[in-house]
Amino acid sequence: MNMKIQFTQSKEILLTTHAGLAAVGALLSHTQLSQRLNRSAVKGMENPIHGNGEVMKSYLGLLCQGKSDFDHIEPFRKDTVFQTCLGIRKVPSSPTLRQRLDAAAQTIDANWNDILLQESADLIRNLNAPVTGLDAGEHTVIPLDIDVSPFDNSGTKKEGVSLTYKGTFGYAPIFAYLGREGYGVNLQLREGSTHSQKDGADFLRETIHYARRITSDRLLVRMDSAHDSLENLQVCHAEKDVDYIIKVNLRGASKESWLRVAEDKGISCEQRPGKTTYIGAITFPQKDFDCNLRQVFQVIVRTIDRDGQVLMFPDVEVNVYWTSLTCSPWRVIELYRDHGTSEQFHSELKTDLDLERLPAGKFDTNELVLHAGVFAYNLLRIMGQESLRQDDAPIRGGVGRRRIRTVIQNIIYIAARVSRHARQTSFNFGRYSPWFQTVRRIYQAFA
Structure with missing residues (x-):
């Protein structure tokens, strides 16, 4: 027999499903974000009801739940827990949120993009958040990965949407990530058809500047062949304590000529019958550089495929890298392979924070949204790394x-009963709440 269930609504706040936002608010209290945004003059927004800092913190609260659309703010307008966690007086409406971001993006002097990047970098530094490096022989280097990741916005009429190199219509933003943790340190939204290296040297120089706000350790810039440019090499050589690995765009160079170089200069290794790998390095002088430039090469010759089929003509694969590192060629190749981890960081921004299909129609507003997204991404990254400091989380595995996504699902979206007494707010977690110890520790670390 089916039993009828009655639905009633209490006047009390019984439960919140996003108690983890308290840790986000605690992190924001370590920044000057609200103060700096409130001091910035936004055109047409004199004496607004909602302060600029209040608007941005509300949007960051959305992004930290994996929500990017402006309309998602509406369910939180009367959510006092949302306000308390983020330390805001009143949550703006969806039109207010959209209009304020539009106005800020159009006001050049407001510099909200720069403020978000600067405050994000300063937060990582001030909290001494772990920034893990890699062994590069003589030095330990902090990876600084720069890459373009197309955003599919097909089927829309947003400003700047055009055909990307992936064959879809959208944007082609460029990102920079620092450390093995992958903190976002710089970005630029670009039209989909923009070449990856357009203004690349300026972006690289700016990225190193932001990275220096976080760490003074030696950096290792890693870029793919789309950024093979002598300008990028010159920027790295001009900066102090900056190494690089940039994949060479072979363009018209023949594979056979590199095979001859490999046979002459490299060390060969037969990895299996029918597959021989040559690895080595060459150095040579270059105009406008005060030292010899180094290229590491890997040439793979296959005469038998992996299924045992003998090939009529040898298959030659060539990979060449510009590098300032002096470690062994094989270590240089390994370090570049690790650059592929940045694809995971792209995925987390695009899917976990729901930012691939940007919410605005205006290009400048979408760029501001993306900057806010990277700020939220760093907040969640800091919380995730803090959760690993002790072995009290139910998900371990030596990661x-x-x-x-794990941070959002298990730390942000943690349910708690809300009680208020003597102007104090308390979150009461269930007896079998598996993430309680971790969430409490994270909040106490930053509060």
Whole structure:
């Protein structure tokens, strides 16, 4: 027999499903974000009801739940827990949120993009958040990965949407990530058809500047062949304590000529019958550089495929890298392979924070949204890394980095009963709440 269930609504706040936002608010209290945004003059927004800091913190609260659309703010307008966690007086409406971000993006002097990047970098530094490096022989280097990741916004009429190199219509933003943790340190939204290296040297120089706000350790810039440019090499050589690995775009160079170089200069290794790998390095002088440049090469010759089929003509694969590192060629190749981890960081921004299909129609507003997204991404990354400091989380497994989706699902979206007494707010967690110890520790670490 089916029993009828009655639905009633209490006047009390019985439960919140996003108690983890308290840790987000605690992190924001370590920044000057609200103060700096409130001091910035936004055109057409004199004496607004909602302060600029209040608007941005509300949107960051959305992003930290994996919500990017402006309309998602509406359910939180009367949510006093949302306000208390983020330390805001009143939550703006969806039109207010959209209009304020539009106005800020159009006001050049407001510099909200710069403020978000600067405050994000300063927060990582001030909290001494772990920034893990890699062994590069003589030095330990902090990886600084720069890459373009197309955003599919097909089927829309947003400003700047055009055909990307992936064959979809959308944007082609460029990102920079620091450390093995993958903190976002810089970004630029670009039209989909923009070449990856456009203004690349300026972006690289700016990225190193932001990275220096976080760490003074030696950096290792890693970029793919789309950024093979002598300008990028010159920027790295001009900066102090900056190494690089940039994959060479072979363009018209023949594979056979590199095979001859490999046979002459490299060390060969037969990895299996029918597959020989040559690895080595060459150095040579270059105009406008005060030292010899180094290229590491890997040439793979296959005469038999992996299924045992003998090939009529040898298959030659060539990979060449510009590098300032002096470690062994094989270590240089390994370090570049690790650059592929940045694809995971792209994925977390695009899917976990729901930012691939950007919410605005205006290009400048979407760029501001993306900057706010990277700020939220760093907040969640800091919380995820803090959760790994002790062995009290139910998900262990010896991981070195907590995925953003895991942080949202298990730390942000943690349910608690809300009680208020003597102007104090308390979150009471269930007896069998598996993440309680971790969430409490994270909040106490930053509160």
